């Protein structure tokens with residue numbers, strides 16, 4: 001069974017046809033990289049996969065759920081539980097510690113108690129080598145550490161899939177490589193599934209599949 005299946009995805013902004021009918025199937029535990037020229041529509045497609053944006057046409061199934069048939073409120077809950085996001089700019093909240101930032105999706109979800117959320121957040125920070133940084137504010141962390149906190153946050157609710165948009169775009173080559181290796185370790189150890197939009201050809205070459213987005217279509 002495919003963990004994620006997108007079919008016939010089309011998206012237009014005004015007269016600009018960005019996505020012209022894209023299909024994608026991703027299996028559990030796969031790391032899929034999407035590359036392509038700037039403006040090709042990679043982020044637009046990733047946002048649709050993550051239900052942050054709706055397509056004009058086409059369907060997305062995650063774990064056999066036809067995601068866009070859900071009402072907005074149910075969709076927000078589904079997104080919080082099933083999809084982890086990592087962006088180029090980590091978007092950590094400046095006034096909260098690393099641990100509080102990592103725990104945020106648990107607090108938003110509301111079904112876990114605070115003790116369990118904190119335990120999960122601590123466990124993730126330890127696993128990502130940030131055990132001794134838990135009480136630091138983002139401004140007290142290096143760029144690589146901040147991005148690892150963002151990874152912990154993406155994983156907090158044990159999502160089915162992690163979607164990453166230029167996750168290492170703001171890191172130097174050493175920190176970028178560490179982050180990329182972390183993705184594969186999470187896949188190997190926990191079967192975590194990733195779809196990653198990237199300009200980094202080293203990362204794309206490491207992925208199970210490297211897909212190219214061009215002129216509104218996906219070429220493999």
Ligand SMILES: Nc1ncnc2c1ncn2[C@@H]1O[C@H](COP(=O)(O)OP(=O)(O)OP(=O)(O)O)[C@@H](O)[C@H]1O
Nearest residue numbers: 013014016018036037038039040041042043044045
């Ligand atoms: N909200 C929007 N309104 C209008 N046009 C948009 C909007 N979002 C994206 N676009 C346009 O859609 C096209 C695809 O944008 P998108 O961000 O998906 O590309 P990308 O492949 O991710 O590019 P990059 O590699 O530079 O991040 C671009 O021409 C962009 O200007």
